[in-house]
Amino acid sequence: MSAKKPIILVTNDDGISAKGIRSLFNAVKNFGDIYVVAPDSPQSGMGHAITINYPLRISKVDFFEDSVAFSCSGTPVDCVKLGIYEVMKEKPDLIVSGINHGANTSTNVLYSGTMSAAVEGAMENIPSIGFSLCNFDSDADFSVAQLVVKQLVEKVLQNGMPEGVCLNVNIPDVSEENFKGIKVCHQAKAFWEDSFDKRLDQFGKPYFWLTGHFLNQEKTNDTDLYWIDKGYASIVPTQFDMTSYKALKELENWKL
Amino acid sequence: MSAKKPIILVTNDDGISAKGIRSLFNAVKNFGDIYVVAPDSPQSGMGHAITINYPLRISKVDFFEDSVAFSCSGTPVDCVKLGIYEVMKEKPDLIVSGINHGANTSTNVLYSGTMSAAVEGAMENIPSIGFSLCNFDSDADFSVAQLVVKQLVEKVLQNGMPEGVCLNVNIPDVSEENFKGIKVCHQAKAFWEDSFDKRLDQFGKPYFWLTGHFLNQEKTNDTDLYWIDKGYASIVPTQFDMTSYKALKELENWKL
Numbered sequence: 001m002s003a004k005k006p007i008i009l010v011t012n013d014d015g016i017s018a019k020g021i022r023s024l025f026n027a028v029k030n031f032g033d034i035y036v037v038a039p040d041s042p043q044s045g046m047g048h049a050i051t052i053n054y055p056l057r058i059s060k061v062d063f064f065e066d067s068v069a070f071s072c073s074g075t076p077v078d079c080v081k082l083g084i085y086e087v088m089k090e091k092p093d094l095i096v097s098g099i100n101h102g103a104n105t106s107t108n109v110l111y112s113g114t115m116s117a118a119v120e121g122a123m124e125n126i127p128s129i130g131f132s133l134c135n136f137d138s139d140a141d142f143s144v145a146q147l148v149v150k151q152l153v154e155k156v157l158q159n160g161m162p163e164g165v166c167l168n169v170n171i172p173d174v175s176e177e178n179f180k181g182i183k184v185c186h187q188a189k190a191f192w193e194d195s196f197d198k199r200l201d202q203f204g205k206p207y208f209w210l211t212g213h214f215l216n217q218e219k220t221n222d223t224d225l226y227w228i229d230k231g232y233a234s235i236v237p238t239q240f241d242m243t244s245y246k247a248l249k250e251l252e253n254w255k256l
Numbered sequence: 257m258s259a260k261k262p263i264i265l266v267t268n269d270d271g272i273s274a275k276g277i278r279s280l281f282n283a284v285k286n287f288g289d290i291y292v293v294a295p296d297s298p299q300s301g302m303g304h305a306i307t308i309n310y311p312l313r314i315s316k317v318d319f320f321e322d323s324v325a326f327s328c329s330g331t332p333v334d335c336v337k338l339g340i341y342e343v344m345k346e347k348p349d350l351i352v353s354g355i356n357h358g359a360n361t362s363t364n365v366l367y368s369g370t371m372s373a374a375v376e377g378a379m380e381n382i383p384s385i386g387f388s389l390c391n392f393d394s395d396a397d398f399s400v401a402q403l404v405v406k407q408l409v410e411k412v413l414q415n416g417m418p419e420g421v422c423l424n425v426n427i428p429d430v431s432e433e434n435f436k437g438i439k440v441c442h443q444a445k446a447f448w449e450d451s452f453d454k455r456l457d458q459f460g461k462p463y464f465w466l467t468g469h470f471l472n473q474e475k476t477n478d479t480d481l482y483w484i485d486k487g488y489a490s491i492v493p494t495q496f497d498m499t500s501y502k503a504l505k506e507l508e509n510w511k512l
Binding site for chain 2 (some may be wrong): 045075081210239241242247
């Protein structure tokens with residue numbers, strides 16, 4: 001680490017007014033010079049969406065102490081792109097995203113705007129971490145999560161990040177006394193069994209609202225879902241190379 | 257393959273009126289019973305976004321011959337979920353997505369609604385293929401792409417799909433005489449160097465519109481970008497497990 005203070009970009013998907021991003025800001029503010037660029041409205045479930053067909057707007061906000069902070073009309077990935085290329089005009093030393101209100105374990109990494117912001121950071125070759133607390137409450141207690149944030153930010157500023165990778169960090173909803181520590185593990189094989197709440201509107205026309213429940217089909221123990229359940233924070237190193245190298249070999253037999 | 261005709265779900269991200277989805281429909285219609293559920297408006301760049309905060313609408317359309325076809329107010333992933341759980345009420349034997357107007361090579365797989373629909377299919381354990389033509393024109397010539405679709409749909413209905421994987425198929429913008437064949441390969445390491453077109457609106461306020469150019473940083477040859485450039489269609493087997501198993505080992509040294 002150079003003598004110069006690290007520059008840290010803070011974002012999330014629950015929106016700039018969420019308690020989670022304020023908790024994240026408070027946990028990282030003494031580590032460097034902080035920029036905040038976050039969505040002006042909730043963007044949960046936006047995944048890696050970017051805004052192509054419409055222009056984006058940003059507005060300065062003043063509730064992050066002396067930091068430079070903007071709300072943005074776009075998605076979390078838009079916030080990272082606008083943050084780097086328009087607000088900061090340089091690449092930060094670290095991107096932190098969250099703290100998400102609700103878990104982003106297992107395949108939820110694909111739907112999560114919080115994690116997609118971190119994946120976008122990895123694609124920019126910037127050390128990036130997404131943090132999520134396993135509690136959806138808008139007034140959740142982020143104190144254990146803040147301890148994890150501080151420990152990991154210190155580690156990443158020291159060690160850097162493996163190439164092509166960001167971290168997906170989930171923190172269990174437990175008190176400090178019941179928090180067991182941190183485990184590095186892989187993404188559990190678990191999936192949403194979707195259903196839709198179908199209702200008729202005031203004109204008698206149907207609408208459909210996504211719901212469902214999450215089914216764990218994992219057969220091994222060393223996963224995010226397993227360790228969260230035992231009171232540990234989970235770290236999944238997450239890559240943007242989606243190639244299945246195993247399947248590459250299987251497809252050789254197809255004789256295309 | 258059983259004697260029963262396969263059930264095939266067709267979707268895309270350019271919207272149900274695009275030439276690409278009609279070309280895909282025409283290429284697959286003789287392989288089975290076809291359902292079409294596709295966005296009612298362009299959804300390019302929506303990645304794996306799902307609609308959580310709003311309900312979804314579907315409307316029957318009649319321009320896909322005798323098939324059951326609906327336009328949907330949501331994202332491509334919403335279309336897959338609604339298609340399976342509300343329109344079809346069963347899992348199809350195959351999901352095909354596209355044919356996208358424009359390439360989804362390399363890291364564009366993360367931004368692509370077309371490919372996210374296929375990834376969602378893989379998460380549902382349904383053989384799924386995303387097709388993209390390397391031509392953004394709304395009136396592009398899809399005839400070579402249709403040949404590739406037919407060849408691969410036949411293969412996948414015969415062989416099934418490796419577990420946890422879908423296919424990302426990109427087709428070069430060449431004539432039939434110049435088309436070289438099909439190569440199975442990995443996702444190139446290439447990235448958008450973003451910039452924003454910043455302008456003032458009629459009220460003097462700034463807005464930002466995403467642009468940029470794509471930089472290939474790949475050092476090996478066996479990639480989608482390489483083969484497309486040589487006149488081949490590329491197939492990248494694409495997985496939803498984003499864990500970096502290589503980085504798992506590196507992180508052991510962090511002593512968390």
